[in-house]
Amino acid sequence: MDALPQSTTYAVVGAGIHGLSTAWHLAMELQRTGKGSGADVVVLDKEGVGAGASGIACGCVRNLYMTEPLHAILRHSVDVWMYDPVGFGFQQVGYVSAGEANQIDDYQRMHKSQNAVGYHSDLYEGQQARDFVKSIWPDFKADGIDVVLHEKVSGYAGTMQACHGLAQKCLDHGVRLYTGVEVLGYDVTGGQVEALITNRGRIQADVVVLCLGAWIAKHWEMLGRDASISCGYADGNRVDKDMWTFWRLKEGEVYVHQPYRDARDLDPPVLHVELMNTPVVDPDTGKELADHTYVYWKNGAERMDRPGVQGGTLPAQIGPKATLDPYGHFNDEYQAEAWFADYFCAALGQLMGRFEGCRGDFRERRNGGIGAFTPDNVPIFDWIMPNVWMNADSNHGFKMTGVGKLVASSLAGGAKASELEPFAIKRFADGWTYGASNSHSPWV
Numbered sequence: 438m439d440a441l442p443q444s445t446t447y448a449v450v451g452a453g454i455h456g457l458s459t460a461w462h463l464a465m466e467l468q469r470t471g472k473g474s475g476a477d478v479v480v481l482d483k484e485g486v487g488a489g490a491s492g493i494a495c496g497c498v499r500n501l502y503m504t505e506p507l508h509a510i511l512r513h514s515v516d517v518w519m520y521d522p523v524g525f526g527f528q529q530v531g532y533v534s535a536g537e538a539n540q541i542d543d544y545q546r547m548h549k550s551q552n553a554v555g556y557h558s559d560l561y562e563g564q565q566a567r568d569f570v571k572s573i574w575p576d577f578k579a580d581g582i583d584v585v586l587h588e589k590v591s592g593y594a595g596t597m598q599a600c601h602g603l604a605q606k607c608l609d610h611g612v613r614l615y616t617g618v619e620v621l622g623y624d625v626t627g628g629q630v631e632a633l634i635t636n637r638g639r640i641q642a643d644v645v646v647l648c649l650g651a652w653i654a655k656h657w658e659m660l661g662r663d664a665s666i667s668c669g670y671a672d673g674n675r676v677d678k679d680m681w682t683f684w685r686l687k688e689g690e691v692y693v694h695q696p697y698r699d700a701r702d703l704d705p706p707v708l709h710v711e712l713m714n715t716p717v718v719d720p721d722t723g724k725e726l727a728d729h730t731y732v733y734w735k736n737g738a739e740r741m742d743r744p745g746v747q748g749g750t751l752p753a754q755i756g757p758k759a760t761l762d763p764y765g766h767f768n769d770e771y772q773a774e775a776w777f778a779d780y781f782c783a784a785l786g787q788l789m790g791r792f793e794g795c796r797g798d799f800r801e802r803r804n805g806g807i808g809a810f811t812p813d814n815v816p817i818f819d820w821i822m823p824n825v826w827m828n829a830d831s832n833h834g835f836k837m838t839g840v841g842k843l844v845a846s847s848l849a850g851g852a853k854a855s856e857l858e859p860f861a862i863k864r865f866a867d868g869w870t871y872g873a874s875n876s877h878s879p880w881v
């Protein structure tokens with residue numbers, strides 16, 4: 438490995454989706470504006486490319502968010518995915534989400550907002566919704582479905598393939614990428630970060646970009662920031678909240694005996710079903726496993742050693758503190774419990790004939806991971822100190838390759854992209870903290 442530089446214009450900390458996409462786009466932006474090049478950017482990661490959530494994410498690329506400003510971010514993200522779909526392992530199979538009547542208004546709003554920003558989706562209600570899902574999956578047990586949104590440009594990507602594809606783009610543009618370099622602290626002088634203290638020496642940096650996934654809470658503390666924040670709401674209310682809350686994801690895989698295909702014999706769209714009034718019942722014992730249904734799944738593709746599907750359900754809240762290392766599949770504390778396998782398989786069987794009795798096909802292996810969520814579960818993409826930018830995606834973001842594209846202009850000294858304004862950290866102080874949504878999911 439090359440010796441670490443003693444100084445750099447830009448130090449990006451974290452080589453996940455956000456760090457890599459930001460470094461690549463920043464290199465292009467510096468070159469485009471004549472302000473520099475990729476040689477001005479270094480990326481540091483304590484482990485390696487994709488060592489955090491980005492390397493183990495389910496890989497779903499979708500735009501099903503009730504927080505409308507996210508729709509524009511996702512439109513840019515799909516542009517990035519489609520810039521080199523082979524290099525990033527992106528499969529543009531579409532995304533279908535299905536709900537009950539209580540979510541029709543939300544779906545109508547999302548559909549309108551998505552299309553307004555050029556993210557094409559179709560909305561189906563009532564019998565049309567049921568007919569639509571059956572036209573794709575003929576064995577879909579669609580009786581409880583009242584509304585369906587079909588995002589045509591969404592899909593899924595291979596997680597490690599995407600990370601390595603982005604890393605290659607960085608290298609192609611002259612960015613220097615150092616793995617095995619852990620940032621242990623920050624030398625803060627006059628309210629600015631002067632240098633990063635790493636396990637391999639000190640690096641003076643003009644601008645620091647934090648893309649730390651679940652580790653952001655630790656670095657927030659290292660920078661001397663408070664563990665709680667006062668959140669103001671539009672109705673005038675003010676509530677003190679934990680700055681970061683960890684959630685544990687529950688995901689897994691199920692083998693299939695026939696290739697997982699749709700009625701057209703194509704790779705099916707990613708599927709998301711939230712039925713807030715439909716319990717999931719264990720088909721063997723008759724026991725209710727949950728009083729509502731929330732599952733998503735997609736072709737297991739490169740993640741699996743033989744045909745199968747990969748998906749998950751709602752994450753579980755851990756709280757403001759969590760053991761971060763070892764991360765993900767390596768951490769005993771955060772593996773999906775047996776309940777998850779029972780629930781996931783039962784829900785799949787309730788929704789499609791092909792999955793009835795699939796519990797024996799659940800792939801028993803280590804899975805899961807954790808993420809750090811913001812006080813309102815909506816990302817923060819903003820300057821948090823005069824020379825420190827933070828990409829904290831609130832665990833929304835394997836799909837959000839477009840954030841790096843939008844952020845590049847701000848980092849290179851240009852104007853802040855208007856799409857990023859809704860993700861400013863001042864929302865908590867200024868009284869426009871995002872509120873609750875009509876879903877059991879924290880991915881709002």
Ligand SMILES: Cc1cc2nc3c(=O)[nH]c(=O)nc-3n(C[C@H](O)[C@H](O)[C@H](O)COP(=O)(O)OP(=O)(O)OC[C@H]3O[C@@H](n4cnc5c(N)ncnc54)[C@H](O)[C@@H]3O)c2cc1C
Nearest residue numbers: 451453455483489490491495496497620650806834835836
């Ligand atoms: C199990 C799971 C499934 C998910 N599924 C999806 C999905 O289907 N779709 C989706 O859009 N999102 C999904 N997410 C969320 C998504 O993966 C994350 O939001 C996103 O990957 C975060 O990217 P990041 O670049 O911010 O962080 P990370 O990918 O976590 O990268 C942070 C990097 O920082 C490095 N690092 C940490 N500390 C230091 C240090 N001190 N010095 C140097 N480097 C350091 C780490 O090694 C790591 O590589 C999922 C998350 C999990 C956990």
